[in-house]
Amino acid sequence: MADVAIETIEDVVCGFCGLGCDDLRVEVEGRELRAAGTVCAEAARLIRRLDVADRPASVAGAAVDLDTAAEAARHILLGARATLIGGLGTDMAGAGALTDLAIRFGGVLDHHASDGLFRNYASAQRTGWLATTLAEVRNRCDLLLVIGEDPAGQWGRLFERLFPEAPLFAEGRRRVVFIGGAPGETAQRQLGHADISHLATDDPVAVLEALSVLSDGRMPPGEAFGGVPAAELAALAEAMGAAHYVVATWNAAALDDGDLVAERATALVDRLNVTTRAGVFPLGGRDNIIGVNQLLLWRLGYPLRTAVRGQASTHDGALYATEAALADADVLLWVSAFRPEPPPSFAGKIIALAHPETVFENEPDVLIPVGTPGVDHAGTVFRMDSIVSLPLGALRVATLPSVAEAVRCIAEG
Structure with a gap:
C-alpha cells in the first residue's frame, strides 16, 4: 500500500475552550489528525485522532445500526416522565436540534459547565x-x-x-x-x-x-x-x-x-x-456553553436550566441545575461531542450522544457515537465573550453523525 500523503491545514479554528484561537495548524494523514506548531495541551489532545474503526452505536451494550439506536432512544423518550437533556456539548446546529427535541418530548436543558x-x-x-x-x-x-x-x-x-x-x-x-x-x-x-x-x-x-x-x-x-x-x-x-x-x-x-x-x-x-x-x-465558554445559552435565549426566552413541557417553558437556576434535575428525572439524554466527558451517575435510563472515546461507568441504555465539531464536520460556536461566532471546518471525512443528524434520526422515525 502506498504511503498516504500528509496535508497541513493552516488557520484552524479551535472550538474547545471558548477562547476561539484561530491560528492552529493541523496535519492530516488519511483519517489521522495531529496538531502542530503553537497549540495548547488541551487542543492537541482533543484534536488528535487515529485511523481506527468507529465505535458502533449500541442498545443495552449490543452493537446496532444508527436507525435501530435512534428508534430505541425515541421509545425511551416517549415513555419518559421527566427527561434531563444534559451535557449539551455541541455546536449551534446540535443545540437547535436538541431544543426542537425538548419542545417535542419535553425536558430540562442544562450544560455540564453551567455552574x-x-x-x-x-x-x-x-x-x-x-x-x-x-x-x-x-x-x-x-x-x-x-x-x-x-x-x-x-x-x-x-x-x-x-x-x-x-x-x-x-x-x-x-x-x-x-x-x-x-x-x-x-x-x-x-x-x-x-x-x-x-x-x-x-x-x-x-x-x-x-x-x-x-x-x-x-x-x-x-x-x-x-x-x-x-x-x-x-x-x-x-x-x-x-x-x-x-x-x-x-x-x-x-x-x-x-x-x-x-x-x-x-x-x-x-x-x-x-x-x-x-x-x-x-x-x-467551554464546549460552546455560551452559544448554547444564546440559542436558548433566542428560542425560548430563557437561558440554560430551563424546563420545556407542553409547549411552555419555565426557568429556575437552582431547580433545573443538572444535579437537582437528576433527582427528579427518570431519563438522562447526555450530549458531549467536543470531548469524552462521561455523564454523571444516574439510576434511570441513559441515552448518550457521545464522543466515541467516552468511558462510561455503566453502559448507556442507548449509545450513539457522534462526530466532533471542527474535526469531523463543520459547525459554529460562540467565543467566551459572547459577541463573536466562530466557524469550524471539517478536518477529515465524517463517518459518524453530527449531534444534529443523530437528534433528527431520533425525532423523525
Whole structure:
C-alpha cells in the first residue's frame, strides 16, 4: 500500500475552550489528525485522532445500526416522565436540534459547565455589570486583575491572547496583578513582556472590597484585608486610578464564592469608571456553553436550566441545575461531542450522544457515537465573550453523525 500523503491545514479554528484561537495548524494523514506548531495541551489532545474503526452505536451494550439506536432512544423518550437533556456539548446546529427535541418530548436543558455561568448571572442580575471583550482587553487594557487561581491551567493560551507583546492601542509597560493564586510557568512565560505582581490571599472578596473603598478615596479600617497589607492595596488602588483601562477577570466555576467575587469585581469596576475606564471579563465558554445559552435565549426566552413541557417553558437556576434535575428525572439524554466527558451517575435510563472515546461507568441504555465539531464536520460556536461566532471546518471525512443528524434520526422515525 502506498504511503498516504500528509496535508497541513493552516488557520484552524479551535472550538474547545471558548477562547476561539484561530491560528492552529493541523496535519492530516488519511483519517489521522495531529496538531502542530503553537497549540495548547488541551487542543492537541482533543484534536488528535487515529485511523481506527468507529465505535458502533449500541442498545443495552449490543452493537446496532444508527436507525435501530435512534428508534430505541425515541421509545425511551416517549415513555419518559421527566427527561434531563444534559451535557449539551455541541455546536449551534446540535443545540437547535436538541431544543426542537425538548419542545417535542419535553425536558430540562442544562450544560455540564453551567455552574460558573450561573454564579456570574447571580451577580449580573443583582447589579448589572460593564463587561468588555477579548479584543478590548488585548488592545487597550494596561492593568489586568486576575482573581483566583491562575487560569492558564484551563485556558492554555489565555495570556497570549489577552496580553500580546504589541497591542494596537495600549501604550507603555502593561501590568498584571494576580489576586489569589500565584502565576504559573505558562502565565509567566506568556507575560514576560509585562510587569507581574502577586497578592497572595485566600479571601479575594475581602481584597476586592478593600480596593473598592480605596478607589473611592477612603481608607478602610484595618491593617490588612484578606491577609494583604493595607499599604499594598492602597498602592494598587492608586495604580488603578492612574491606569487607562483596568480589567478584572476570574473563573467563577473554580471559586466557591464565585458569585461574590463577580459582585465585588463589578462594584470595583463601577467605582473606577467614575474617573477612568474599566470592565469585567468573566472566563468561561467551554464546549460552546455560551452559544448554547444564546440559542436558548433566542428560542425560548430563557437561558440554560430551563424546563420545556407542553409547549411552555419555565426557568429556575437552582431547580433545573443538572444535579437537582437528576433527582427528579427518570431519563438522562447526555450530549458531549467536543470531548469524552462521561455523564454523571444516574439510576434511570441513559441515552448518550457521545464522543466515541467516552468511558462510561455503566453502559448507556442507548449509545450513539457522534462526530466532533471542527474535526469531523463543520459547525459554529460562540467565543467566551459572547459577541463573536466562530466557524469550524471539517478536518477529515465524517463517518459518524453530527449531534444534529443523530437528534433528527431520533425525532423523525
